Amino acid sequence: MPDLAGWFRIRREEKSIHLIDEHSRKVFSCVMELVNLVDLVMNEGSPEEVFIVARRINEMEHEADIMRRNVLDVLSEGKLDPSEREDLVHLTKRLDAIANNANAAARRISILNLNYVRMLGEPFTKMVSDAKKCVEKLMETIDALKDGHDVSFLIDEVERAEFEVDQDHLALRKALQDWKHGDVPPFTAITLSNLIDFVEGIADSAEDTADFIRLVSIKKPQKHK
Template sequence: MGTLLEWFRTRREVKIIRRIKEDGKKVYNCVVQFKDALSLFLKKDMKGAKNAIQKVSNIENECDDLKRELLTELTKGELSPQVRNDLAHLISHLDQVANSANAGARRLGVLKPEHIEPIADMLLEMVDKSIEGAEVLRDTIEIEIEGKTEDVDASITRINYLEHEVDQIHYRILQKLNQLDYKEFSPFVALTMYQLIGAIEQISDACEATADFVKIINLQAARQK
């Protein structure tokens, strides 16, 4: 039982497996909640947006708590060093998805809707593709845990494609921003907008990094057959 994939297939340490599945679902919910926050913000429902931003923060905190619990569990289980290390990396990669959504939500909290209205449609498109990426990643983690690696490659390819699409939208946003007159925007607002866009892109980047790590796990298992 040298690789993480083999460990998943044995169904040992059920508590850890259950919590990894829970973490994948919470990470996905965090990204969905960020979309709600952005939509309410663009509709100028500032009270609703504020509540949604807080929900993103709460879910991200829950993901952090779950991460700490999982890492603690790893020290208790009878795991090989490689399995323990791979699980820790998988959990950390997943956590980055929620962290990125929360980073984007925090930036919304200090901006005004008019600041991002010129790029609103493209931001929403980025987030929609990031949500799909997080959804596919959640399902990929569950498939991986079931040991059905033959179904994983297509999911990983889809996540890679979505990340590329987000990159393309990011580039279009930068082109649009370069055409706007920002004389009325302070340097702080400009920097915060840039950070918001970067945080949204980082959601899909983190999904891709997690998916790529799953692929590495499977390649390790294939080499040891």
């Protein structure tokens, strides 16, 4: 049985490969749009403008979910080894989790008073940007995988990028401790905390996907003649 990189290389012209590629790029688009949303908020965008972008992210996440189901339908029709099919199913589900987290973060922003989001300031903007970089490295990993290249170094870069987001998360949590009690309503504080967690979830899901690729891309040792 070929490893995952070999599977992509052998079947690069098949419909399933194109669908997986489209799905991964739609997932990344969700993250990119979240970066745009945060930039809009920090640059004094209106609630109406923010709502429009957040709704667009929701629509994109829904499109990604439809693509994921299409991938699963095509895989179920193909003549695949059961373990290969299972690997690809898990890959698409892990990718979809990235879009889910991006959409969840956008939804939290859309229901918050934007002044509270702005109070998170540069540490939050950096965290979102670093989460995007983590997903960018994952996309590079998937592209290299499709071309049959070794991806171990790229997976290491995904993990380093995820660690940076973890550091951002810790720094932001520490900064929030300096906020005075009573400055933020309790429900708003909970929603802001959820927002931060969902951004971290983007990077965590990217790392989880990269770790899975590493696991299933390990080539089985060849038998000696």
